[in-house]
Amino acid sequence: MITARAHTNIAFLKYWGKKNVKLILPYNDSISLTLDRFYTDTSVDFDQSLDHDEIFVDEKPLTGSGVKRVKNVLDLVRHLSGISNFAKVQSTNHVPSTAGLASSASAFAALAAASTKAAGLNLSNRQLSIIARHGSGSASRSIFGGFVQWHAGHDDQSSYAEPIQENVDWDINLITVLINTAQKKVSSTNGMQSVVETSPFYPAWVKNAQADVKPMKTAILNQNLATLGELAEQSAMRMHATTFGAVPSFTYFQPQTLAILSAVRNMRKQGVECYSTVDAGPNVKIICASSDNEFIMHELNQIVSAKQLVVCKPGPGITYL
Numbered sequence: 566m567i568t569a570r571a572h573t574n575i576a577f578l579k580y581w582g583k584k585n586v587k588l589i590l591p592y593n594d595s596i597s598l599t600l601d602r603f604y605t606d607t608s609v610d611f612d613q614s615l616d617h618d619e620i621f622v623d624e625k626p627l628t629g630s631g632v633k634r635v636k637n638v639l640d641l642v643r644h645l646s647g648i649s650n651f652a653k654v655q656s657t658n659h660v661p662s663t664a665g666l667a668s669s670a671s672a673f674a675a676l677a678a679a680s681t682k683a684a685g686l687n688l689s690n691r692q693l694s695i696i697a698r699h700g701s702g703s704a705s706r707s708i709f710g711g712f713v714q715w716h717a718g719h720d721d722q723s724s725y726a727e728p729i730q731e732n733v734d735w736d737i738n739l740i741t742v743l744i745n746t747a748q749k750k751v752s753s754t755n756g757m758q759s760v761v762e763t764s765p766f767y768p769a770w771v772k773n774a775q776a777d778v779k780p781m782k783t784a785i786l787n788q789n790l791a792t793l794g795e796l797a798e799q800s801a802m803r804m805h806a807t808t809f810g811a812v813p814s815f816t817y818f819q820p821q822t823l824a825i826l827s828a829v830r831n832m833r834k835q836g837v838e839c840y841s842t843v844d845a846g847p848n849v850k851i852i853c854a855s856s857d858n859e860f861i862m863h864e865l866n867q868i869v870s871a872k873q874l875v876v877c878k879p880g881p882g883i884t885y886l
């Protein structure tokens with residue numbers, strides 16, 4: 566039995582839409598930061614005494630659409646290793662649902678790492694990234710620590726993530742503002758597919774996202790928080806703009822989302838370098854230097870309570886326990 570740990574990540578340049586749904590090939594490259602506090606531990610054992618795959622998440626049998634995704638990854642690993650045994654998978658999320666962060670990225674990255682090693686394969690992190698992608702797109706990025714780029718690619722082997730800056734030794738962190746941690750009405754998978762198929766803004770999204778890859782990488786390497794933050798906020802706003810154009814139209818924003826976005830713009834006017842990003846849900850993540858955390862959290866306390874604020878720092882790539 567092998568146990569692997571992978572951390573969650575937040576996209577600064579968003580992945581939003583698949584050009585190949587089966588292989589999970591995205592239309593555009595994306596760039597993320599892996600976080601320190603939230604992670605998934607997954608153990609895998611290919612056991613000849615089993616007559617089906619047994620999958621437990623937080624000690625409960627997994628149900629729903631996740632089962633097929635886990636089996637996709639296990640089937641791929643069986644194919645690559647020549648093993649025919651079924652597997653017992655036990656996954657523990659240290660991503661509290663109250664954190665408002667998705668656990669699919671850390672979950673499928675940990676599954677790819679643990680299952681390949683349990684099957685006797687010794688793969689490169691690039692190969693692990695490709696395997697994790699078959700479970701969930703954003704999982705391809707959680708194989709690596711720090712700032713990571715997922716290359717969209719054009720086929721299975723060319724769509725993988727790689728590090729831009731693994732050790733983030735400059736002052737950047739995220740303040741997550743928890744607005745609503747209830748299950749969202751439109752999953753990211755369904756939301757992005759609806760936008761690809763119906764939003765007239767989608768072609769503009771792809772064009773602008775791809776154009777932002779190089780400047781964002783440069784901003785990271787130059788440790789330029791202002792440029793990085795501006796590009797990240799633009800990416801998030803453009804992603805959400807596509808949902809307003811979809812048929813039927815939808816949005817992940819809630820009233821407090823807009824209140825926080827406005828507060829961040831106001832603090833910026835006062836000279837504080839802080840920028841917003843929002844994923845497929847209402848919660849806002851504020852990108853800033855940790856030296857500004859105290860001021861920003863004090864200002865945000867006028868809108869939300871202190872326990873709705875969680876600070877996340879850059880985190881590592883996969884490890885084996």
Ligand code: 2P0
Nearest residue numbers: 576579580701702703753754844845
């Ligand atoms: C991202 N999101 O880049 C984007 C931004 C949400 C908004 O990746 O369908 O769970 O499993 O590939 O990876 C969340 O979507 O979607 C996501 P699938 P995933 O982080």
